[in-house]
Amino acid sequence: MTEPALDVVGFLLTARTFNDHTELDAGDLPPAVRRAVWDGTEIQRPIVISTEDIREGTAIEDPWGAVSNLMFTERDEFNGELRLAEPSMAESWFLERVSAEAIADNPTLAYVYEEQFEDVSYEAAREENRSIRADRVWIDALLEEYFQEEEDQDMLDLVDIRAPEEIEMTLDDLVLTEDQEDEIQKIVKAIEYRDYLGSIGLREIGKLLFVGPPGTGKTTASRALAEELDLPFVEVKLSMITSQYLGETAKNVDKVFEVAKRLAPCILFIDEFDFVAKTRRSDEHAAIKRAVNTLLKSIDEVSLIxxxxxxxxxxxxxxxxxxxxxxxFDEIVHFPRPDEDMRREILEVITRRMEIAEFDPGAVAAKTEGLTGSDLRLVLREAVLDALTENRQALTQRDLLDAIAEFEERDSLRGLNMIDDDPAALVAGGGHDHDHDHDH
Ligand SMILES: Nc1ncnc2c1ncn2[C@@H]1O[C@H](COP(=O)(O)OP(=O)(O)OP(=O)(O)O)[C@@H](O)[C@H]1O
Ligand SMILES: [Mg+2]
Incomplete structure (x- = not known):
């Protein structure tokens, strides 16, 4: 739809159809309409459309001006409500002009008109429509609607919210253990079948704890999961919400969960979870204790189902x-330091777009016992930068081996023993903290 009048009439017809068909829900409304009438949890019928709603949803400056000359529209001077005074006339006017694509983008209209257009199905329209809730614009609109106060803004600064389209590394870029793959599959299925799970009373699902040393892919895997599932990703570091506003901490925790529930369906990622334990044990400020209790309670109360x-x-x-x-947590997922096979696969993934003469990932893997995926990326980065200082873009296996030596030297300066056969050390990050910046 390009013509403003068509857009405005489409908007009004959508609202009317939605009011008439109570079996339709928020997932059936196109984002422009939903944004105008959705309060974040439910939609109150009948939905009433004002000129302002249409202006917001469609960016049409003067919605009433666009349709005021049509015989079947009317405006309530008092509250600015726009209506179709002659719905059947409006309907035939609209159907003569609208494109099949526009109907396919609008599940509500597809619901009543799918028969009249080729290649339009309500099911497909609804399926397509869902992911819009994960669009940046949609997320921003929601946040703006619900968190306008200044203190909300302060809190939002502590939370990192990403739309799935903004997530760079996908599951394809990650090398996962079999156990990790299984857990991820389980979660994908649980989300797909969550209505069923709810119906059989299975509610203890959807709380995962990722455990492992720094740089083993916990954050990346969580984000990749959001990308895979087309869900917004809400990320918060416990230390952040705690240290910055001591007195406000409990409230911040509450808000974080509120943000997540507002953005739902979404993934809420809470990093540095051990922070809870630390503060619970030590004799911290009462405000922190309150916050920790709030956190534990919020976790109890939030549910995937x-x-x-x-x-x-x-x-x-x-x-x-x-x-x-x-x-x-109902599932604990272990992120160990990668073994030799996994290191080789990680090397293959991170060098996918690089040109390396005589590249032997197996040999590199054999020489990098104890290094994480993040460490391997650092090694590669060093190799690339070193080559660039010699004005070379093509790498050689030699560059990689040199970079490993450099990396080991650097780590040994920090008193870090990378060769570690003790399997327990694979889990416990304590004493092995590399605080390299491996976020991107
Ligand atoms: N299994 C893996 N496969 C591919 N790349 C990996 C893997 N593990 C880590 N990486 C690389 O290391 C980087 C850092 O990983 P990430 O930040 O997810 O680790 P983390 O476990 O969250 O660490 P931290 O505990 O310090 O937060 C990722 O961006 C990714 O490029
Ligand atoms: Mg992380």
Missing amino acids: RDDVLLIGATNHPDELDAAAWRR
Whole structure:
């Protein structure tokens, strides 16, 4: 639809059709209409459309001006409401002009008109429409609607919210253990069948704890999951919401969960989960204790089945988590330091777009015992930068081996023993913290 009049009439017809067909829900409304009438949790019928709603949803400056000369429209001077005074006349006017694509983009209209257009199906329209809730614009509109106060803004600064389209590394870029793959598959299925799970009373699902040393892909895997499932990703570091506003911490925790529930379906990722344990044990300020209790309670109360929020916690220090926190997760997913095979695969993935003469990932893998995926990326980065200082873009296997040596030297300066056969050390990050910046 390009013509403003057509857009405005389409908007009004959508609202009318939605009011008439109570079996339709928010997922059937196109984003422009939904934004205008959705309060974040439900839609009150009848939906009433004002000129302002249409202006917001369609960017048409003067919606009433666009349709005022049509005989079947009317405007309530008092509240600005636009209506179709002659619905059947409006309908035939609209159907003569509208394109099949426009109907296919609008599940509500597809519901009543699918028969009249080729290649339009309500099912497909609805399926397509869903993901719009994960669009940046949609997320921003929601946040703006619900978190306008200044203190909300302060809190939102502490939370990182990404639309799936903004997530760079996907599951394809990650090398996962079999166990990790299985857990991810389970979650994908649980989300797909969440209505069924709810119907059989299975609610203890959708709270994962990712455990493993720094740089093993916990954050990346969580984000990739959001990308895979087309869900907004809400990320928060516990230390952040705690340290910055001591007195406000409990409120911040509440808000974080509120944000997640508003954006649902979404993934809520809580990083540095061990922070809970630390603060619970030590004799911290009462405000922090209150916050921690709020956190544990919020985790209890949020549900994948009921709220459509998938909760993922992550920690480098599982040993510091106490039973109260541990018990709240229904799956623990281990992110170990990669073994030799996995390192080789990671090297293959991260060098996918690089040109490396005599590249032997197996040999590199054999020489990098104890390094994480993040470390391997650093090694590659060093190799690339070193080559560039010699004005070379093409790398050689030699460059990689040199970069490994450099990396080892750097780590040994920090007193870090990378060769570690003790399997327990694979889990516990304690004493092995590399604080390299491996976020991107
Ligand atoms: N299994 C893996 N496959 C591919 N790349 C990996 C893997 N593990 C880590 N990486 C690389 O390392 C980078 C850092 O990983 P990520 O930030 O997800 O680690 P993390 O476990 O969240 O670490 P931290 O505990 O410090 O937060 C990723 O961007 C990715 O490029
Ligand atoms: Mg991380």
